[in-house]
Amino acid sequence: MNICVIGTGYVGLVSGTCFSEIGNKVTCIDLDEEKIERLKQGIIPIYEPGLKELVLKNIEEERLHFSTNLAEGMKDAEVVIIAVGTPQAPSGEANLEYVENVAVSIGENLNGYKVIVTKSTVPVGTGQRVKSIISEYSHGKYEFDVASNPEFLREGSAVYDTMNMDRAVIGVESKRAEEVLTKLHEPFNTEVVVTNVETSEMIKYASNAFLATKISFINEIANLSEHFGADVIKVAEGMGLDKRIGKHFLQAGIGYGGSCFPKDTSALIHIGREVGEDLSILKAVEEVNGKQRMRIADKVNEIYPDLEGKKLAVLGLAFKPNTDDMRYAPSIDLIPYFKNKGAEVIAYDPIAYENAAKEIEGLQYSTDLYETIKDSDAVIILTEWDEVKKMDLSKVKELVNEPIIIDGRNIYKLDDMKNSGFYYASIGRPTIK
Numbered sequence: 293m294n295i296c297v298i299g300t301g302y303v304g305l306v307s308g309t310c311f312s313e314i315g316n317k318v319t320c321i322d323l324d325e326e327k328i329e330r331l332k333q334g335i336i337p338i339y340e341p342g343l344k345e346l347v348l349k350n351i352e353e354e355r356l357h358f359s360t361n362l363a364e365g366m367k368d369a370e371v372v373i374i375a376v377g378t379p380q381a382p383s384g385e386a387n388l389e390y391v392e393n394v395a396v397s398i399g400e401n402l403n404g405y406k407v408i409v410t411k412s413t414v415p416v417g418t419g420q421r422v423k424s425i426i427s428e429y430s431h432g433k434y435e436f437d438v439a440s441n442p443e444f445l446r447e448g449s450a451v452y453d454t455m456n457m458d459r460a461v462i463g464v465e466s467k468r469a470e471e472v473l474t475k476l477h478e479p480f481n482t483e484v485v486v487t488n489v490e491t492s493e494m495i496k497y498a499s500n501a502f503l504a505t506k507i508s509f510i511n512e513i514a515n516l517s518e519h520f521g522a523d524v525i526k527v528a529e530g531m532g533l534d535k536r537i538g539k540h541f542l543q544a545g546i547g548y549g550g551s552c553f554p555k556d557t558s559a560l561i562h563i564g565r566e567v568g569e570d571l572s573i574l575k576a577v578e579e580v581n582g583k584q585r586m587r588i589a590d591k592v593n594e595i596y597p598d599l600e601g602k603k604l605a606v607l608g609l610a611f612k613p614n615t616d617d618m619r620y621a622p623s624i625d626l627i628p629y630f631k632n633k634g635a636e637v638i639a640y641d642p643i644a645y646e647n648a649a650k651e652i653e654g655l656q657y658s659t660d661l662y663e664t665i666k667d668s669d670a671v672i673i674l675t676e677w678d679e680v681k682k683m684d685l686s687k688v689k690e691l692v693n694e695p696i697i698i699d700g701r702n703i704y705k706l707d708d709m710k711n712s713g714f715y716y717a718s719i720g721r722p723t724i725k
């Protein structure tokens with residue numbers, strides 16, 4: 293099949309590459325000329341395990357192409373995929389300007405029947421909006437179908453998630469579009485949920501909102517556990533073995549960040565408000581999440597009520613491991629907070645330091661884990677990078693000024709920390725002193 297993907301962010305680039313890997317001819321389009329020139333040479337703008345190799349392979353095998361020319365990309369395409377950003381507007385709702393601009397361009401360049409698929413996360417009703425814009429700008433000259441095919445990949449495992457998707461969701465208005473999109477997903481050998489466009493758009497928001505709810509729920513249970521000497525990791529294990537609950541997304545910590553959960557929960561609350569439905573569960577989910585990252589600050593303040601002159605080693609800048617994405621990362625709030633209280637803060641991250649330096653003013657960082665830790669008065673874990681999980685704690689103890697670890701990601705077993713000589717505070721578990 294011949295496919296045109298518009299937008300080369302995480303979603304456009306990964307899904308475009310994976311669609312080419314399963315045998316389609318894919319042209320990825322972006323307005324950003326420099327990005328496209330670099331992509332043509334196999335230079336990937338994001339850090340995503342396995343992506344570079346797959347892009348290079350598919351360029352080499354002439355299935356994957358990059359261009360800034362939408363007319364050229366659309367000319368022979370049967371399927372056109374919209375994968376541009378839908379960032380959060382100041383009001384909390386999804387900003388649809390990029391999607392609407394793309395719809396105009398698609399309308400202007402339509403040259404025959406195509407299935408126009410929205411993969412961006414968009415409010416319910418956007419499919420109809422895209423349809424009317426395309427009709428207007430193509431002057432009704434050609435037949436086309438709009439469809440919704442939301443993306444469920446996670447950053448850090450995006451290629452794996454796409455090639456091994458749990459399900460594909462296809463929202464369509466015609467049998468013709470259903471056949472095209474079902475055929476497109478056949479090589480993924482996955483369950484395909486076929487529904488109407490509005491339901492498909494709702495499935496995406498409801499999925500993200502539910503996962504965010506699970507996280508805020510377990511974080512509240514973690515906070516409660518701290519008062520009673522209960523261990524939230526065991527609580528989650530004990531709950532998760534019940535198949536109705538499931539064990540995933542019950543890791544307590546410093547709350548969710550990233551490019552999706554914060555903006556998508558906010559957008560869904562806004563969608564509800566517009567039609568007079570008060571999504572009170574989701575509002576609580578947001579409130580809990582907003583406070584959760586500051587639990588780490590409380591734990592540091594408990595040890596050092598005065599941070600003046602203290603050196604803090606912050607391990608992890610990205611919002612999660614295996615990505616360089618800094619969107620809504622806890623480090624963005626916590627590092628300035630500690631610095632404002634007089635601490636000297638040095639941060640470690642194997643990948644995200646350059647992006648982090650753009651977000652956090654005056655960021656001091658090192659890419660050497662043990663150099664970061666040297667002479668620190670407390671080590672603070674914000675991202676569960678493998679390098680941090682595998683850190684040699686006896687070496688750490690020799691290097692630090694004070695053997696104190698505050699762990700926002702619960703990466704060490706309490707039993708291992710008991711006789712380690714560290715003060716070890718984590719989330720929802722008894723502190724080891």
Ligand SMILES: NC(=O)c1ccc[n+]([C@@H]2O[C@H](COP(=O)([O-])OP(=O)(O)OC[C@H]3O[C@@H](n4cnc5c(N)ncnc54)[C@H](O)[C@@H]3O)[C@@H](O)[C@H]2O)c1
Nearest residue numbers: 299300301302303322323375376377378390412413443447
């Ligand atoms: N990032 C994720 O992990 C993820 C996962 C699932 C769904 N989503 C959703 O997918 C969508 C895209 O997210 P992202 O993180 O890939 O976005 P992004 O913001 O990283 O990238 C969007 C790209 O679109 C390009 N673009 C904007 N307008 C354009 C136009 N008119 N023509 C061509 N290119 C244009 C931009 O230059 C940019 O390269 C969002 O709706 C997001 O919510 C994201």
Ligand SMILES: O=c1ccn([C@@H]2O[C@H](COP(=O)(O)OP(=O)(O)O[C@H]3O[C@H](CO)[C@@H](O)[C@H](O)[C@H]3O)[C@@H](O)[C@H]2O)c(=O)[nH]1
Nearest residue numbers: 443444445446447541542543545547548549550552611612
């Ligand atoms: O048990 C958990 C699981 C995750 N998180 C946090 O939740 C955030 C999001 O993590 P994750 O879902 O792994 O990453 P994303 O790349 O943001 O992916 C989410 O958002 C994407 C964009 O919509 C969706 O496509 C994915 O299905 C959805 O998982 C991160 O801050 C994690 O640290 C927790 O605190 N506890």
